Amino acid sequence: MEALTFNTTEQALLAAVGILFIIQLLYYFCLYNRIHTRSRAVKRSDVHFSQELLPLSVIIYAREEVENLRRNLTAVLEQDYPQFEVIVINDGNTDESEDYLTLQGEKYPNLYHSFVPNSSRYISRKKLAVTLGVKASKYDWLVFTEANCLPESDQWLRTMARNFTSRAQIVLGYSGYERGKGWLHKRVSFDNLFNSMRYLGYALAGKPYIGIGRNMAYRKELFYAQKGFSAHLNLQRGDDDLFINKTATAENTRVETDANAVVRVQPVNRAKDWREEKISYTVTAHFYKGMQRYLSGFETTSRLLFHVAWIAALVIGILNFHWLAAGIAFLIFALRYTMQVLIINKTAKDLGEKRRYYFTLPVFDILQPMQSLRWKSHCLFRKRNNFLRK
Structure with a gap:
């Protein structure tokens, strides 16, 4: 006893x-x-998708990343999708990005590119770049990614676009890291997976609060209705998470987690780069609204x-x-x-x-x-x- x-x-x-x-x-x-539960529901055909493939604009932010553009841009331009344009906004002019984009524009008529003026100050250059991309776009649905991101398949846009229902204004997707070697990459990959399970889980529970600009979409009219990024123009970050935090609701937000809709980010090679990224997200988190x-x-x-x-x-x-x-x-x-x-x-x-x-x-x-x-x-x-x- x-x-x-x-x-x-x-x-x-x-x-x-x-x-x-x-x-x-x-x-x-x-x-x-929630993500696994949704995947099972999709397999059972319990999730409603749009049958119409609406025209869309892909907006890519690149900060002097000619090598990333050479590696990833073709996979975006050759998506299996009936009508879309790709707009690359280049931040900086010290590498060969502009020359490469001009050459690619001759091959792909749906590719357009512009740049962020060097004279711009007192505003986040990325927010300005995204704003320029939005204003240059022809279509109502905007899909966002970055130069260092590679679509998992040529069905990326089709899979994201099946969520463009009449009520939807925002679609949140998943971005994962390409498999790399070493302890640092394992840490970064797990951290990314777990945080994605968290914020996408909240969205699937009807409580969306952030999104990641590497893979998401929203309507142009939503951007203009919210006056873009005017609420936090001076912050270096916030073009994705703070904008979604301000605009997303249970009624206007959908989540796409199919493997075909995933984009892969290149592995992180320096702990310093990852640390700075995480610190920046921690800073903007102070501005999040909601209990999440x-x-x-x-x-x-x-x-x-x-x-x-x-x-x-x-x-x-x-x-x-x-x-x-x-x-x-x-x-x-x-x-x-x-x-x-x-x-x-x-x-x-x-x-x-x-x-x-x-x-x-x-x-x-x-x-x-x-x-x-x-x-x-x-x-x-x-x-x-x-x-x-x-």
Whole structure:
């Protein structure tokens, strides 16, 4: 009977582990499993799609990226789609981008290009570039991506466009990283997958709050109705997430997660580049409206506390030779790990990801909330002007 008796510390820790496990369970099944649930619904033909392939404009932002354009632009121009144009806005003129785009324009009559004036100041150059692309477009539906993104297939535009229903004004897609080598790329890929499960999960739950400009679409009339990016012109970022945060609703937003609609981003080679990107997103997150930001923060906190609680209960159980207490703590961890493996890897498969997460999953699961705290701490020690367009 002594083995069934728990001291006060063990009771408190096991109760905390149990409560935090239930919280995590709710997040995984009610939020993170949404993409897989939708994929199954599409296979059952339970999701309504438009049968009309409306003409569209693809707008690509390029910042002196002639090599990326050479590598990726042809795949966009040769999409299997009846009527579309491609508009490339080049930010900078110190490389061969303009010459390359001029040559490609002779081969592809639906390719147009322009540039951001060097004299532009006090406004984000990317926001200005996107605005120029929108104003130059001929069609109402605008599809956005970037020069370092490669469509997964020639059905990218068709798959995105099947969501252009009469009620839809925004379509959010998935952008994943091409498979690379090394620990850094594994971290970046997992972080991208998990955050996509989060923001696309909220959108599928009828609570959209952000989008990523590497793969999304919206109507031109929506852009003009919201006066473009006028609310945050001085911020370096926010052309995608802040705009969607301001305009997206349950009624006007659809999500496309088919593997054919995915675009692949080139692997990150420098930790510094990834860090700066994450810090920029952390800064703009302060401007998000809605409870999703706080709910996401609560999940991150509960996850970190779960790991602290189960490890503490395991260690104390072992030190006290109370194997039942240690076993319960480990069993709850194992149940959560099994749930994670199933949901995350099924979602990765639905999205066409080649990488799976098994042994690295617990490591990344602990690292991610710690990284989140790191990005926030970086913001505290930087001046606000660092994130404004000068």
